[in-house]
Amino acid sequence: MTQLQLLLAESLRSLRASLSTTFAATMTVLIAMFLLGVSIALGSWVVSWSNNVKKDVQVKAFFCTENTCAEAVSDQQVGAVQRWLEADPRIKEGGVTFVSKAEALEIMRERSPELVKDLTYNPLPDAFEIQPKRAEDVEAIAADLRRQTFAGVEKVDYGRATARRIIRVGQVISIIFFGVVVLLLAASGLLIANTIRLSIYARRREIEVMKLVGASNWFVRGPFMLEGLFTGFAGALLAVILLLLGKEIALPAILGRVDADSDVQALAFAWTALILLGLGLLLGAAGSGLTLRRFLRV
Amino acid sequence: MTQLQLLLAESLRSLRASLSTTFAATMTVLIAMFLLGVSIALGSWVVSWSNNVKKDVQVKAFFCTENTCAEAVSDQQVGAVQRWLEADPRIKEGGVTFVSKAEALEIMRERSPELVKDLTYNPLPDAFEIQPKRAEDVEAIAADLRRQTFAGVEKVDYGRATARRIIRVGQVISIIFFGVVVLLLAASGLLIANTIRLSIYARRREIEVMKLVGASNWFVRGPFMLEGLFTGFAGALLAVILLLLGKEIALPAILGRVDADSDVQALAFAWTALILLGLGLLLGAAGSGLTLRRFLRV
Amino acid sequence: MTEPEITDTAIPPLSVAQENENGRAVPVAGAAVMFDSVTKVYEPGVTALSDVSFVIEKGEFVFVVGASGSGKSTMIRLILKELDPTSGRIIVGGRDLSRLRRSKIPQLRRNVGCVFQDFKLLPNRTAAENVAYALKVQGENQNSIRRKVPEVLSLVGLSHKMNSLPDELSGGEQQRVSIARAFVNHPPLLICDEPTGNLDPDTSVGIMQLLYRINRSGTTILMVTHDREMVDKMRRRVLALSEGKLERDERRGGYVGE
Amino acid sequence: MTEPEITDTAIPPLSVAQENENGRAVPVAGAAVMFDSVTKVYEPGVTALSDVSFVIEKGEFVFVVGASGSGKSTMIRLILKELDPTSGRIIVGGRDLSRLRRSKIPQLRRNVGCVFQDFKLLPNRTAAENVAYALKVQGENQNSIRRKVPEVLSLVGLSHKMNSLPDELSGGEQQRVSIARAFVNHPPLLICDEPTGNLDPDTSVGIMQLLYRINRSGTTILMVTHDREMVDKMRRRVLALSEGKLERDERRGGYVGE
Ligand SMILES: Nc1ncnc2c1ncn2[C@@H]1O[C@H](COP(=O)(O)OP(=O)(O)OP(=O)(O)O)[C@@H](O)[C@H]1O
């Protein structure tokens, strides 16, 4: 208890005494954490966006019409396909939509009115639009569906080229995001360790004297590590505050509330904040602790 | 001449003497510049990609057919429109493409074979596809074209919703890119200044002594600034080398040569390198110079 | 700003009780300090100490003299295990330093008060905090620190400078803070490296009287000095170094040999 | 490791030519140093110098004595314009320091060699480089630096330590490097703050002889010291400070007043 008080008092005075270096270290943590925060937010938003885009990847099952098969599909046949689809775990819940031939013509009419207006009858078939949970599964779902050879199903299709392309883009985006975050994490760690190293280096004589007067390694290390913890925490906290301000004030001002598109979302702010604070503490304490080892050998 | 030699010699010994702090400062520059480099590359690539996407934004001028007007369009009429279009500076050179009704039907057949196969005649019109230099101009071009009321032109159209969306996305991407680069620039500057400040702070007693022995401000400052220059240059150079390695080795390994899509390009590497080196030098020298002022008042 | 505790009275006469009756370099387990053919070579060609042997009994008052660069401070750094000898054995307070584990070094240093030639004060702490630090490292409680520190600072005549940082103290004042820190926790062995080098004669005499009193209370004192007058007046044991060699070890020596 | 240049011969007798015939505090434009009612208050309550006035003529050899904390080092810092006086006027080498522009301060300091009480050596430079620095700052060319530095280091008996860093030097050796640096460029005024505080008597005498020779060549010397013997033997002008006041200013004074 008294030891703890002593430790705290020592840390506080050490902080005050080296305000200049503490400030510099805090600034560094602040900047590093801010960048990390921005990249997490931006990155997770982009990943979420790319996931959203993947929604457009779907399998289409076209049913028979009088023209394409011997006879048009029956309700039972449609029901059978639907039951089969709904049992498949790879398919999103509620991801199976029935598009009747009339609806299909309506959509077509909107897209290319010239084409439709001269038609004498509706050449389009009924269809299921099937959304998988993971875009990567479309190919497998389509193949399985074909293999079932349901009566009444004329054709199973999915935009092969489009699907591949979108999936590829999503993967690339995820990899880049992951890379950037790892890079920034490493960079933050190095930067903070670096700064702490410098600030301890500036006080190596002091550490030498402490040791010569009979201070144990832990007695010297304690205040420095607490100082590191404080620095890390303060820097990360400031970064979180800045990020919050940026998110609430700067971002809407620049982009003017672009997306109320609620499907595309960055990682919850609270999580980002927690990650940053934890990292700040960790890097601060570890940075001081490790750096000190060099100067404690007196 | 001798003064210069003296300065260089002094700087070199100062560098050697403070290897630890110099190393730390160089590392910081390296990291900051590397991040900046990555963000410039990534950002300019994204901007270029968004520009590429904008290419899809085009104006379509549909000509009369027997069905839609009194009579089909004549070659003279088409020629008149083409001349007018080619005189418009907003339109890309070679950006006016004539799509005959036969070609249009061919395209349509590929997209929706069901629809086409039952057609008794070709309902599609001849058309011009017009690509503007800047996607933002489609609206104006379309409006102007309509105002001309060329004979034989039935309808002028552009994907209003799509165009707006793509342009908007492009703008957002550009803003974000710009913001990230500015942010990183500021962060790099601060980090480097910070590190240099710490490394000079560690040597403030030395500076005091120098001044007391009769060194002029410039005599003290010279070696530190040269050291700063060196640090900045070395850090930036290392960053450039790392970036080059990343670009040539790591990137292809991860992404496997994704895009030979030569229209989408990051900023030329040479330019990025030049920017980083220049910034490194500037920040290094300015950082030392400014920081020193505080300790020179002895 | 007056320093009432230190007056220019004569140095007290030699007390026979603290005499050293031993010969040179006989290994004694209970000795305060023993050097057994200690050699310290900093780098090839720089031999700071060569084959130095002596025994200092508990309770002795020993002067170490010698020209500039003769190895006096090196001897002190060896006793504190700031350095390790190139060869030879050093025993401090009954413990062989070469066998002392790293983790036991702080323990050793708390038992050896040291006034460093360059003071070695902590630059960001006031005089009082510097002195208190020597107590804090050994876990002394806050109350006894608050009692002891002003007491000891007033003994060296610095009651009025308690809250000054080292930068705000004169050279002699810094030296006295260093002295106060060295003996505040009453170590059994007190080593002083020219503790009066930056002090005027009057203050020096005061400090010497203080050291004398401390010695009388049983503390072994090893004092490096260039003060010929003081050594000649006190007539205590003198170890004289010359270019790293122990030239004289006299029971009641003077600054120069007879 | 012998230091042949410094031998323990007697201090040379007083040379009449360097006598100061002036009274106290008469403003003299050509004086080496003039203090005109100089007061220095560090912070409320800490008055390091109060109303000190004196004139030092060119070529004089002046001792400054006084108890620890009496303001001697403060005086030196004022002469170097490291500090500005709270009130009063200081003239050094005919220039009023309060009117000296910032950019002219280096010029002033190159003309005032100073041995600092705490040496103030550059930690990353060898002894030779430290001495050379004082020449480099005034743009001396490489050749003359290469000639002068070893010369001056051998004068203080450090020929064999030219390439040692301050950390690798004993206290006395560091002090002598500081002395060498102070006079290597033959400044017209040489100030020494206890230049023999860390030196044994023999080496001290050698340094004093050196200072004497330098003084004879026309250099004004202002020397702070606690060496009573030396002051009493040399019988030069003595300025005695006591708690910041100029207590004595005697033409041929001793360490204590008569
Ligand atoms: N770290 C070191 N590296 C190399 N040589 C050193 C080192 N420390 C001291 N020396 C040398 O060892 C010798 C003895 O040094 P030491 O400090 O013990 O002398 P000293 O007797 O205390 O002298 P002084 O009275 O001047 O303080 C000196 O010649 C010195 O130059």
Ligand SMILES: Nc1ncnc2c1ncn2[C@@H]1O[C@H](COP(=O)(O)OP(=O)(O)OP(=O)(O)O)[C@@H](O)[C@H]1O
């Ligand atoms: N920066 C400072 N701030 C506050 N007080 C100071 C400062 N520097 C010195 N002092 C005080 O001013 C007084 C005179 O100090 P100075 O260094 O001039 O003494 P000195 O005569 O050189 O003593 P010594 O012989 O011990 O070196 C001392 O009491 C000291 O505590």
Ligand SMILES: [Mg+2]
């Ligand atoms: Mg020594």
Ligand SMILES: [Mg+2]
């Ligand atoms: Mg002083």
